[in-house]
Amino acid sequence: MALARTWSVGLVGVRGALVEVEVDLAPGVPTVVLVGLPDAVVRQSVDRVRAAVVNSGHDFPLRRVTIGLSPAAMPKQGSGFDLALAVAVLAAVGVVPAERVRELVLLGELGLDGSLRTVRGVLPAALAAARAGHRQVVVPAGNADEAALVEGVEVLAAETLGQVVAHLAGGTAIPVHERASAAPEPPGPDLADVVGQTAGRRAVEVAAAGGHHLFLTGPPGAGKTMLAERLPGLLPPLDERAAMEVTAIASVAGTLPPGAPLVRRPTFESPHHSATMAALVGGGSGQIRPGALCRAHLGVLFLDEAPEFPRAVLDTLRQPLERGEVTIHRANGSATFPCRAQLVLAANPCPCASAAGDTACTCSPLERRRYQARLSGPLLDRIDLRVTLPAVSRAAWLDGVAPPESTQVVARRVRAAREAAAARLAGTGLTLNSAVPGRLLRERWPVPRRALALAERALERGSLSVRGFDRVLRVAWTLADLAGLGTPGPDQIAEALGMRLSRAAA
Template sequence: MALALVHSRAQVGVQAPAVSVETHLANGLPTLTLVGLPEATVKESKDRVRSAIVNSQLEYPARRITLSLAPADLPKDGGRYDLAIALGILAANGQVPAVHLGEYECLGELALSGALRAVQGVLPAALAAREAGRALVVPKENAEEASLASGLVVYAIGHLLELVGHLTGQTPLTPYAANGLILHSHPYPDLCDVQGQVAAKRALTVAAAGAHNLLFTGPPGTGKTLLASRLPGLLPPLNEQEALEVAAIRSVSGHGPLNAWPQRPFRHPHHSASGPALVGGGSRPRPGEITLAHHGVLFLDELPEFERRVLEVLREPLESGEIVVARARDKTRFPARFQLVAAMNPCPCGYLADPSGRCRCSTEQIQRYRNKLSGPLLDRIDLHLTVARESTVLSQAPSGERSADIAKRVAEVRNLQQQRQGRANAFLDMQGLHAHCALSSDDQAWLENACERLSLSLRAAHRLLKVARTLADLDGAPSIRRTHLGEALQYRPGS
């Protein structure tokens, strides 16, 4: 009787819970039994593993083999356990010493020849292995991704025999050393390329400085999409923790964490996107657009063209910064701390109040169009701005501040907010509002009267205060003044 234990990692959302691959060899008819809630792709691993061992000129034991993937109540899928299963069988059969197996975690899908294929979701597993204090063995194609977890010992192999030679001491492996991670980030488009639109550029600066949500309303061709695409270039660079979170999400979603490292995401789903496409879902929950926009920008163009029930799913993550995808068997939690930028036309044809007078929409059509957006959703958007049509001067050169110059000011303001309250102004809680957005008695009475006249909800009033705090920070003012409140009111609908 022989027993071996090999460590691996599952993938649940953006988490990588530990999985113990236990292998038991006993006398009896040659069979392989796999237990521990394996799905179809895991059950198929027994055939891949057998062929890989035999074709590697190693001995596949002709005994009764029992494989247990613990914990038993955690669903397992994919070919990521192939390497751990093969190693467990070889260790239980005495072909590999089991004494040092506890120092490693293994991930990788085996080809029938014994070669190793890349798997998804390596970065969350690498971060978890680093916390557990173990080295990680991965396919060569995943080595650079795993090395993003600084301080982790990574072994990159291309064939099962390489790991066997390392564990037997015949051909020890050298830990993988990344020769400096290649930056795959691309330059953001510059804000100065947008012609005119001074007020819209100011709103973008305020949104970037306080992490506020923003809605542009205006006729077609006024540059709403151009303006929205410039917002990521105004935001401060990701810190290491944020960059790892973004890369981990890209890793589990199959987009490749190094394709845009370390860059803030900009997601632009089409208005035909479904609810699960936006928030995530499936029988095996995967990240949706709001999670792929984590620590970045989610741009929704033609906002009223989205189905109302699809837009309503944004309300909870806009408040909490996360989304929970519930299934009958379990719940999966995804991060969703994104900045929403939306654009819409003022009416179905898009030309309401246009000087050309070409709008022919009836009052009823306009009201029906605007009713596609609920009050609670609009309340969660801090800045509302009407983008007017600029004069057509094709030869006009780019004007205004460059994105890099604005980004420097935004970074200074964000650093100030971090030092003062530990978060951006848009994420202030009630305690933070009372501590950092206090008003004089006259200004408070003036604001309450204004909110009453504009029929603003208490949530909208609180968000107005947060915008005013950001405006004060941009001005370098220690407290909110009446001018900041006045400008913040201009960004509310109906003001």
């Protein structure tokens, strides 16, 4: 009886889980038995492994081959186990020393010719290997830079199964991969391209400074999409920990940009209004994959033409926006994805979407109300900033003299405001005004009652809910940070209230 063991990694959400791969050879009718809750892709790997082993110049054992994937209760999905299965089989027959593969972690999909192909989720897999104490990981060459982001792990980048076998058998060694320096990212869209729209520019600046959700309404051509696309450029670059989180999500989703293994810039996701619930929040019939909300983690999720989205799909955002994470349950397991994203909604004021505004609108009041009612009240109550954009005037478009402020100039103010908020919130575990609980905000940093007079009257009239009152306070603190003030005054409360009630008044 011949037995060999090695390691691979499975994915549960955006986290890796070590999987022990065992191969046992026994006398009997030549067959391969694969156990350990494999999905269809893993079951088909037996044929890929057999062809890859033979085409790499080795014999596949003509015996009863039992392959076990442990822990047996965890579903195994994807093609990333191919390399580990092939190496474990070759170790069982003695082609490579069994002791050399016992602590090795192997990842990669095999082609029928023995070539190694890239797979998703290599970064969280390498992180899982490092947490479990493994010090060497073999990955496809195309995933090497991604795996090399993990400290304390030696990455061996291979292009073929034969190359891995030669290295393990004492032949040509695979050198430890050194991560290449990333190419500089091209600049994103510039806020200087947005002509006019003082209120809209102010809104995206406040949203960036405090991490607030934003709702823009206005006629076609008013600049709603342009403003939303320029919001990520106002956000500070991701720090090391945040960059690793975002990169791990992109790795699992298969959206990691080529040549840039570490995502430093806040992401921007803009799904079409035909997106399903699974596409927006995550899911899938097989492996549970992150949706657009998760892929926008620490970045911006932009929903253009928001009323065209199914109302049920939009309402699934309510709980994840509050919690900062979403858990997807399926019959064979569940997965949790982080989703602390800024939501930006954009909408026309009515179905006809006349560029000339209300003067040329052909919609009846009932049609306008029905169109606007597609966005539920509970969802809108979670939006801090609601700004109505007017149509761009001829004077602003053709006769504008002073050039608008660029993204670089506004981003400096945003960075200073965020630093002020972080200093004030030190010791609370929070860094953004939008995340401060209302009770903590009122008790620890009370605003003078004279400054709250307008907001209190709006609360009494029913224009504001209690949740809305707290959100006005958060926005006011962001406005104070942008202005360099120690406490919001009446002007900041009035501006925050105006941004909150702008749509209601429109």
